[in-house]
Amino acid sequence: MTHEHIIAQLTKPGDFRVAATDGKARQGYLMTAHGLVRTPVFMPVGTVGSVKSIDPRDLHEMEAQIILGNTYHLYLRPGDDVVARRGGLHAFNGWDGPILTDSGGFQVFSLSGLRKITDEGVEFRSHIDGSKHFFTPEKAISIQQNLGSDIMMCFDECAAYGATREYTEKALKLTTDWAKRCREFHEPGKNGQILFGITQGGFFQDLRERSIEELTALPFEGFSLGGLSVGEPKDKMLEILRASAPLLPADKPRYLMGVGTPLDILDGIEAGIDMFDCVLPSRNARNGTLFTSMGKVNIKRAEFKEDDSPLDPNCDCYTCRTFSKAYLRHLYTAKELLSYRLNTIHNLAYFLRLTKDARQAIREGRFASFKAGVEAVYGPNV
Amino acid sequence: MTHEHIIAQLTKPGDFRVAATDGKARQGYLMTAHGLVRTPVFMPVGTVGSVKSIDPRDLHEMEAQIILGNTYHLYLRPGDDVVARRGGLHAFNGWDGPILTDSGGFQVFSLSGLRKITDEGVEFRSHIDGSKHFFTPEKAISIQQNLGSDIMMCFDECAAYGATREYTEKALKLTTDWAKRCREFHEPGKNGQILFGITQGGFFQDLRERSIEELTALPFEGFSLGGLSVGEPKDKMLEILRASAPLLPADKPRYLMGVGTPLDILDGIEAGIDMFDCVLPSRNARNGTLFTSMGKVNIKRAEFKEDDSPLDPNCDCYTCRTFSKAYLRHLYTAKELLSYRLNTIHNLAYFLRLTKDARQAIREGRFASFKAGVEAVYGPNV
Ligand SMILES: [Zn+2]
Ligand SMILES: [Zn+2]
Numbered sequence: 001m002t003h004e005h006i007i008a009q010l011t012k013p014g015d016f017r018v019a020a021t022d023g024k025a026r027q028g029y030l031m032t033a034h035g036l037v038r039t040p041v042f043m044p045v046g047t048v049g050s051v052k053s054i055d056p057r058d059l060h061e062m063e064a065q066i067i068l069g070n071t072y073h074l075y076l077r078p079g080d081d082v083v084a085r086r087g088g089l090h091a092f093n094g095w096d097g098p099i100l101t102d103s104g105g106f107q108v109f110s111l112s113g114l115r116k117i118t119d120e121g122v123e124f125r126s127h128i129d130g131s132k133h134f135f136t137p138e139k140a141i142s143i144q145q146n147l148g149s150d151i152m153m154c155f156d157e158c159a160a161y162g163a164t165r166e167y168t169e170k171a172l173k174l175t176t177d178w179a180k181r182c183r184e185f186h187e188p189g190k191n192g193q194i195l196f197g198i199t200q201g202g203f204f205q206d207l208r209e210r211s212i213e214e215l216t217a218l219p220f221e222g223f224s225l226g227g228l229s230v231g232e233p234k235d236k237m238l239e240i241l242r243a244s245a246p247l248l249p250a251d252k253p254r255y256l257m258g259v260g261t262p263l264d265i266l267d268g269i270e271a272g273i274d275m276f277d278c279v280l281p282s283r284n285a286r287n288g289t290l291f292t293s294m295g296k297v298n299i300k301r302a303e304f305k306e307d308d309s310p311l312d313p314n315c316d317c318y319t320c321r322t323f324s325k326a327y328l329r330h331l332y333t334a335k336e337l338l339s340y341r342l343n344t345i346h347n348l349a350y351f352l353r354l355t356k357d358a359r360q361a362i363r364e365g366r367f368a369s370f371k372a373g374v375e376a377v378y379g380p381n382v
Numbered sequence: 383m384t385h386e387h388i389i390a391q392l393t394k395p396g397d398f399r400v401a402a403t404d405g406k407a408r409q410g411y412l413m414t415a416h417g418l419v420r421t422p423v424f425m426p427v428g429t430v431g432s433v434k435s436i437d438p439r440d441l442h443e444m445e446a447q448i449i450l451g452n453t454y455h456l457y458l459r460p461g462d463d464v465v466a467r468r469g470g471l472h473a474f475n476g477w478d479g480p481i482l483t484d485s486g487g488f489q490v491f492s493l494s495g496l497r498k499i500t501d502e503g504v505e506f507r508s509h510i511d512g513s514k515h516f517f518t519p520e521k522a523i524s525i526q527q528n529l530g531s532d533i534m535m536c537f538d539e540c541a542a543y544g545a546t547r548e549y550t551e552k553a554l555k556l557t558t559d560w561a562k563r564c565r566e567f568h569e570p571g572k573n574g575q576i577l578f579g580i581t582q583g584g585f586f587q588d589l590r591e592r593s594i595e596e597l598t599a600l601p602f603e604g605f606s607l608g609g610l611s612v613g614e615p616k617d618k619m620l621e622i623l624r625a626s627a628p629l630l631p632a633d634k635p636r637y638l639m640g641v642g643t644p645l646d647i648l649d650g651i652e653a654g655i656d657m658f659d660c661v662l663p664s665r666n667a668r669n670g671t672l673f674t675s676m677g678k679v680n681i682k683r684a685e686f687k688e689d690d691s692p693l694d695p696n697c698d699c700y701t702c703r704t705f706s707k708a709y710l711r712h713l714y715t716a717k718e719l720l721s722y723r724l725n726t727i728h729n730l731a732y733f734l735r736l737t738k739d740a741r742q743a744i745r746e747g748r749f750a751s752f753k754a755g756v757e758a759v760y761g762p763n764v
Pocket of ligand 1: 311312315316317318319320321345346347349
């Protein structure tokens with residue numbers, strides 16, 4: 001069956017098909033209320049609705065398919081009720097493609113000292129004004145319904161790296177209970193919004209398996225691995241990733257949350273992951289660290305002062321088509337606002353092309369050599 | 383003679399024709415090495431080479447004709463020699479339209495306490511690292527030759543507002559002497575770069591007239607009024623502007639430096655000025671103050687929190703075509719980088735359209751009523 005035929009079968013949000021595999025790596029298609037997503041996919045992060053320094057035209061030009069919005073941030077400012085009255089996040093921020101929202105869980109649990117967890121939910125204080133708030137699973141879904149995202153995430157507890165087995169087990173249980181409440185609160189398919197379950201289990205593989213077993217017993221449209229890339233050594237992350245990703249249902253999209261570097265993403269794809277998000281390309285862009293086909297480039301370096309070559313000759317982004325390394329270095333050194341924008345355009349284009357190239361490599365059965373080519377530039381993922 | 387015929391006669395940089403007048407207001411055409419400039423014209427300021435947060439595509443979309451670069455800033459960083467080796471400012475910053483560079487005089491004289499003036503030139507310390515530098519008229523031109531701007535400005539001394547008659551007279555004399563040295567140093571027409579003289583004279587009309595007489599005796603391709611908008615009351619500025627602008631040669635472009643608000647620009651056009659530059663639209667954009675066809679809008683205001691209307695229904699800029707006031711307010715409140723960009727796009731589009739509309743009004747002999755329409759919105763210019 002051709003890819004076109006497979007895509008034609010995806011008629012409603014949440015419909016997903018794997019169209020090609022290469023080892024455990026998969027190339028698939030996920031339908032959402034705002035259109036098709038080709039996987040593996042990288043999702044640029046638009047914390048408060050905008051991908052920092054980037055506008056919707058830029059996103060289309062760099063072939064972004066889907067962006068991520070942060071429930072915690074949008075709830076606090078401008079408020080999910082305000083967004084709902086605007087017609088949802090798409091109408092508000094001008095991005096007409098798919099949007100995934102996280103559940104706020106990760107942000108709320110990162111506010112250590114500012115939050116209190118009960119079975120019912122989490123009380124926390126705003127990082128903006130210290131005001132007190134209470135998130136329950138139902139509240140997290142209600143906010144995401146107000147935001148009108150295409151893909152919503154369950155409210156979960158993400159145990160910190162270094163958490164004891166006992167604590168991790170407790171967090172896992174809470175995550176399963178809350179996932180049930182999320183699923184009950186959001187009727188499948190309602191308003192075209194689909195809901196993904198988040199699996200936890202920290203760095204205990206048997207707990208990972210238990211979480212996956214409990215979560216995948218529930219009728220979610222996709223599943224994620226949560227609680228990775230939270231400060232653990234790389235080999236720990238890879239160990240859990242490689243052992244757990246293949247346990248997620250093969251017929252549903254698999255999402256590795258908050259990961260990661262180009263090599264992390266390729267390791268994820270190799271393990272059978274379909275979706276990724278990370279602030280790394282945009283945050284690093286603002287720090288002058290740029291990802292290229294020749295490896296990482298620190299644009300601050302004096303050696304680029306008179307370098308008239310493009311940042312990456314193999315990149316067709318606006319930045320690389322238009323400007324030299326010398327000019328990018330100058331803008332960075334002078335702290336010009338345009339520096340953040342041009343660097344971000346390039347870094348996001350790099351991550352988006354990386355996953356686009358991965359899709360093609362999978363279709364052509366040469367993912368391993370594609371991955372080896374990137375590793376040859378970026379070194380082994382350690 | 384049609385405008386097309388007039389334009390066809392402009393064959394070399396510096397060629398200028400007034401094609402229509404309406405009272406003292408003029409609509410003309412100035413040829414530069416990088417193309418034609420329709421006057422009256424507003425020039426966005428690109429201090430260190432980039433108009434803050436804006437890229438060359440944006441500039442073309444908003445119909446910017448010519449931008450301004452700051453000699454002082456570019457000399458310090460990245461260095462005019464570095465820019466020269468890149469092929470000049472156009473090759474460096476990706477803007478292929480005309481560029482005007484100031485002489486650095488205004489910036490250097492603004493470093494009060496950090497500079498020492500002699501007949502030979504000015505010693506000053508860098509605002510970046512405190513390093514010592516010496517600008518002469520020849521040096522200021524040499525830097526601008528390195529930058530490769532289409533229009534260079536003479537090195538002048540701009541007396542501060544409140545300067546005594548004696549000081550102002552001395553500064554005037556120095557400005558004339560330096561203008562002669564600039565003209566001698568830069569052979570007319572060399573490398574397609576044209577040179578404008580700056581007239582001074584502070585707030586003494588007879589000194590203004592003396593400066594104009596002395597400067598216009600020299601063969602410059604254009605003349606400016608310098609030393610206005612330096613902290614004086616509005617009526618002082620208008621008084622000098624109205625009395626002095628008509629004394630500048632009618633057959634050369636007239637440039638009012640560093641001015642101003644929309645009403646200042648219309649007052650300048652009414653007095654016979656052809657060219658303007660100001661950081662006001664871009665700086666105010668970053669502070670959330672936006673210029674619209676209904677007057678000034680402070681996008682921070684709570685009243686816009688749920689306002690789904692565009693910032694300016696009469697504006698066709700990307701910002702107004704795409705986003706609501708509610709979203710612009712949200713971006714501003716969250717201090718998102720995209721806020722600076724979208725606000726700047728709009729404000730520059732407003733200033734550029736204001737001068738475009740003025741050109742049309744002059745051609746159609748209705749400049750007075752056009753100006754009255756803007757005054758009805760922005761109030762009298764006091
Ligand atoms: Zn690029
Ligand atoms: Zn606008």
